[in-house]
Amino acid sequence: MSWFSQTLTSSIGKKLLMALTGLFLISFLVIHATINAMIFYNDGGETFSHWGHFMGTNPIIRTLEIGLVAGFLIHIIDGLMLWKSNRDARPVKYAVNNAAANSTWYSRSMGLLGTLLLIFLVIHTSHFWIPNRSNQFATGEELNLYQMMLDIFQNPIVVLIYVLGCVSLFWHLLHGFKSAFQSLGLNHVKYNGAISFVGTAFSIIVPILFALMPISIYLGWVK
Amino acid sequence: MRLSLKVWRQSDKDAAGGFEDYKLDHVSPDMSFLEMFDVLNEQLIEEGKEPVAFDHDCREGICGMCSMYINGRPHGPLRGVTTCQLHMRSFKDGDTIVVEPWRAQAFPVIKDLVVDRDAFDRVISAGGFVSVNTGNAQDANALPIAKEAADDAFAAAACIGCGACVAACKNASAMLFVSAKISQLALLPQGQAERSIRAEKMVAQMDAEGFGACTNTGACSAECPKEISLENIARMNREYIGAKFSSSAV
Structure with missing residues (x-):
């Protein structure tokens, strides 16, 4: 095995990949949340559709989208590989385990939270991204994503699924944001406070912003 | 104090183990946890039964031999102490205490509460040392070391290699142990010559032993x-x- 693949398949290398792809996906969330928040202009989707059109047709963005899909795949596959090897590292479980005494439940449940997010991701992309891209591929025309949102979020069960997805995202980010910096070796007394503050604030603000979108449409605040 | 114990018993590394229940009627709150086990073993010997095998050596918190998973936590309920420094006053009269060995693929049970921690020794053998030629030790002032670096290296060198980190980690990861051993040398001038190769070899050995990764x-x-x-x-x-x-x- 070359030194490069040896590095990336080592325990620390796998963590490095999780951290880098995790931070990359976090940067995607910033863009995604910002553009979707344009619906709160409540202008019948005009601003939202303007930026949606830019994101869906700009060649640079479309190229970066390939990187985004790769980032998701690496994060998911690497996460599953880590989950498997970490589980194998303790074949016999403890009869009594008081893990709550030494760590938070969500830091120990990143695999579970990630799986919930994966299920949500499948539902979410099958609502918007996949139909839109397949239509673009087939006819060259974009779908009216704003109208699709208004239609899809009339179903209270769908709204509930989206809110639960945001709750999973909150807990996943609350540990993942800070954890990524530690995995990259970026642990320094001068910056730890700032990383922790930004991480916590990000984990709260972004999921709330996302959750408000289906709720606002369902309740008729955004038309 | 009266105590009920549920202790993991396993005759050898290939045998299927299980919990045995024991009752102790005269436990002093001033006993250490290991002394309580000495009392239990005396009782078992008098009854003609096999005493419980457990690791111990210095009994003053510095050797890293004792290794019991007590009520779901390595070295029991207190922070910053080993099992030998845990006293029965940390428990209440009538308590039931569950005692298990460290659980990790890389730490197979040898007998009862004794696990094989040779994996740690192999990680150290892979690079956790400084290769120096023999001869007189040089003057301490010949190598200037910043106080902060000396303090950090000393704090890392305080690791006694007991394996509680592996036992506590949900992934049975040895990264706290290995990182302490890498750090204590990486921070000092004596460790610089082999700094890169040490990190590469010790991590490779850690992975080969089957420890998990850090979450x-x-x-x-x-x-x-x-x-x-x-x-x-x-x-x-x-x-x-x-x-x-x-x-x-390469």
Whole structure:
């Protein structure tokens, strides 16, 4: 095995990949949340559709989208590989385990939270991204994503699924944001406070912003 | 004090183990946890039964031999102490105490509560040392070392290699141990010559032993009897990634 693949398949290398792809996906969330928040202009989707059109047709963005899909795949596959090897590292479980005494439940449940997010991701992309891209591929025309949102979020069960997805995202980010910096070796007394503050604030603000979108449409605040 | 114990019994590494229940009627609150086990073993010997095998040596918290998982936590309920420094006053009269061995693929049970921690020795043999020629020790002042670096190296060197970090970690990861051993040398001038190759070889050996990877839950540091800091794991990550991408070892 070359030194490069040896590095990336080592325990620390796998963590490095999780951290880098995790931070990359976090940067995607910033863009995604910002553009979707344009619906709160409540202008019948005009601003939202303007930026949606830019994101869906700009060649640079479309190229970066390939990187985004790769980032998701690496994060998911690497996460599953880590989950498997970490589980194998303790074949016999403890009869009594008081893990709550030494760590938070969500830091120990990143695999579970990630799986919930994966299920949500499948539902979410099958609502918007996949139909839109397949239509673009087939006819060259974009779908009216704003109208699709208004239609899809009339179903209270769908709204509930989206809110639960945001709750999973909150807990996943609350540990993942800070954890990524530690995995990259970026642990320094001068910056730890700032990383922790930004991480916590990000984990709260972004999921709330996302959750408000289906709720606002369902309740008729955004038309 | 009266106590009920549920203790893991396993006759050898291939045997199927199980819990045995014991009752102790005259436990002094001033006994250490290991002395309580001595009393239990006396009782078992008098009854003609096999005493419980457990690891211990110095009984003053510095050797790293004792290794019991007590009521779901390595070295029991107190922070910053080993099992031998845990006293029965930390428990209440009538308590039931569950005692298990460390659980990890890399730490197979040898007997009862004794696990094989040779994996740690092999990680150290892979690079956790400084190769120096023999001769007189040089004057201490010949090598200037910043006080902060000396303090950090000393704090990392406080690791006694008991394995509580592996026992506490949900992934049975050895990264707190390995990072402490990498750090104590990486921070000092004597460790510089072999700094890259040390990080590469020790991490490779850690992986080969079948320890898990770090999820940064912090359980290891919280349960460490020497309170080794998570900063060491970040330092190990820097050392390893830096070494892998810059050393001439292909």
